[in-house]
Amino acid sequence: MTPASVPALPALPLKAMHPGLSPAWWPPAPGWWLVLLVVVLLAGGVVCWLHGKRKRTNALMHYFDHALAQAITPAAQVAAMSELLRRAARSVDPLADRLAGLAWLQFLDAGLPHPVFTSNQGTSDIGATLLEGAFRPQVEVHAVDALRQHARQRYVLWMRGI
Structure with a gap:
């Protein structure tokens, strides 16, 4: 067949193309619900x-404060703080409660940005109160109050596992 002998096809009428509607933003697709659920959880x-x-x-x-409230005298409060600190120290190092003197105070200061219980000369006033109080x-009541602040902070940090 030659191209001249092929019958011509009738022209097809074409319709204008209309774009489809864009999907609505609500409700979101199931995947977005899953993402939202994970974020909320x-x-x-x-x-x-x-x-x-x-x-x-x-x-x-509260436990630390309650233990100190049980102690009547300032000397008994210092003894209670020492006992609580030694119990908490066992959570850091099982042999820490056997330390004494300057070694105990240095252990208390370990990890602190500024030493509280020791000083350049040895023991600080707070450390001396803890050791001898x-x-x-x-x-003195103000020495016990100063010790209480630092001992409470150290106790809570050690008992939380930090």
């Missing part, structure tokens, strides 16, 4: 974890 988990951490810290501070007949 993660956020809820973080909030629960932070709440539990804060609750545990508050419970530890339980054995003195009279201990």
Whole structure:
């Protein structure tokens, strides 16, 4: 067949092309619901974890304060702080409660940005109060208050596992 002998096809009428409608933004596709669910669960988990951490810290501070409230005299409070610190030290190092004197104070200062219990000359006032305060007949109340602040902070950090 030659091209001249092929019958011509009739021209097909073409219609104008219309673009389809774009998908609506609501409701989102099922994959987006899954992403939203994962984000909400993660956020809820973080909030629960932070709440539990804060609750545990508050419970530890309450226990420390309650143990000191049981002690009547300032010397008894120093003895209670020493006992609580030694218990907490065992969570860091099982043999830490056997340390004494300057070695114990250096262990208490380990990891702190500024030493509190020791100084360049040996023991600081706070360290001396901790070492000797339980054995003195009279201990100054402001020395016990200064020791309480640092001992409480160290106790809570060690008991939280930091």
